Amino acid sequence: MSRPHSPPPPGPAYRLTTPRTLLRPWAPEDASALVAAVAESLTHLRPWLGWAQERPDVEATVARLRHLRAEFDADRDFTYGVWSPSGQTVIGGCGLHPRIGADALEIGYWMHVDHAGRGLATEFVAALTRAAFAFHRVHRVEIHCDPQNVASARVAEKLGYRHEATLTARLQRPDGTWRDTMIWTMFAEAFAASPAAAVEVRACDALGRPMDPSLPT
Numbered sequence: 602m603s604r605p606h607s608p609p610p611p612g613p614a615y616r617l618t619t620p621r622t623l624l625r626p627w628a629p630e631d632a633s634a635l636v637a638a639v640a641e642s643l644t645h646l647r648p649w650l651g652w653a654q655e656r657p658d659v660e661a662t663v664a665r666l667r668h669l670r671a672e673f674d675a676d677r678d679f680t681y682g683v684w685s686p687s688g689q690t691v692i693g694g695c696g697l698h699p700r701i702g703a704d705a706l707e708i709g710y711w712m713h714v715d716h717a718g719r720g721l722a723t724e725f726v727a728a729l730t731r732a733a734f735a736f737h738r739v740h741r742v743e744i745h746c747d748p749q750n751v752a753s754a755r756v757a758e759k760l761g762y763r764h765e766a767t768l769t770a771r772l773q774r775p776d777g778t779w780r781d782t783m784i785w786t787m788f789a790e791a792f793a794a795s796p797a798a799a800v801e802v803r804a805c806d807a808l809g810r811p812m813d814p815s816l817p818t
């Protein structure tokens with residue numbers, strides 16, 4: 602992920618906090634809390650997320666979270682649980698995913714239905730955007746969504762991502778029909794002046810030491 606002749610990136614934050622959210626990598630012991638959050642939110646998630654079609658099984662979720670945690674620790678993919686500031690309540694999930702080419706990360710996100718519509722996704726996606734540029738030092742961050750997913754597109758737009766393209770019939774919906782995909786992009790140079798940069802973020806490394814969230818100059 603580092604650019605030629607630049608120092609290595611600091612690596613992933615193991616804890617990101619904004620005024621109303623706490624992000625930390627999922628751990629296997631979060632399985633029951635995650636299953637409950639997804640089960641309570643199925644109607645809200647089902648139209649948009651292929652993995653959220655039916656109530657998840659706790660054992661399968663333990664296996665899934667073990668895999669996600671291994672991916673995180675191996676610097677391959679960075680999926681976080683989103684919690685209330687006390688760390689007691691799951692309010693959503695999100696991640697930084699290196700699946701869109703070199704020097705770039707895609708952000709994915711979902712909210713528990715009871716916590717949607719309060720600006721929380723916008724808040725923690727701002728934190729992930731900062732982490733992508735400050736800690737992973739990527740050149741580009743993207744958000745992909747179905748054009749019909751107005752709430753998701755609005756999160757990207759509010760943070761200052763630019764709608765670059767809508768690709769035709771690019772992904773299959775859970776019901777098997779094809780859907781278009783909007784590509785929202787932010788380049789590193791644009792971050793400092795974007796609304797995303799205005800969100801207060803604190804970050805810690807794996808040892809709980811504060812990380813400097815300012816962007817390299």
Ligand SMILES: CC(C)(COP(=O)(O)OP(=O)(O)OC[C@H]1O[C@@H](n2cnc3c(N)ncnc32)[C@H](O)[C@@H]1OP(=O)(O)O)[C@@H](O)C(=O)NCCC(=O)NCCS
Pocket residue numbers: 645646649650710711712713716717718719720721722723724745746747750751752753755756759
């Ligand atoms: C997309 C999602 C994460 C947004 O979470 P959230 O916490 O509600 O987002 P925010 O409150 O930060 O912002 C949502 C924005 O969309 C707007 N919005 C929501 N539903 C809308 C609708 N049907 N029509 C128009 N605007 C809508 C809200 O008004 C808000 O914009 P505003 O602040 O300008 O008023 C949440 O709706 C969700 O979990 N959806 C299901 C999973 C999903 O779609 N994930 C993304 C896949 S790409």
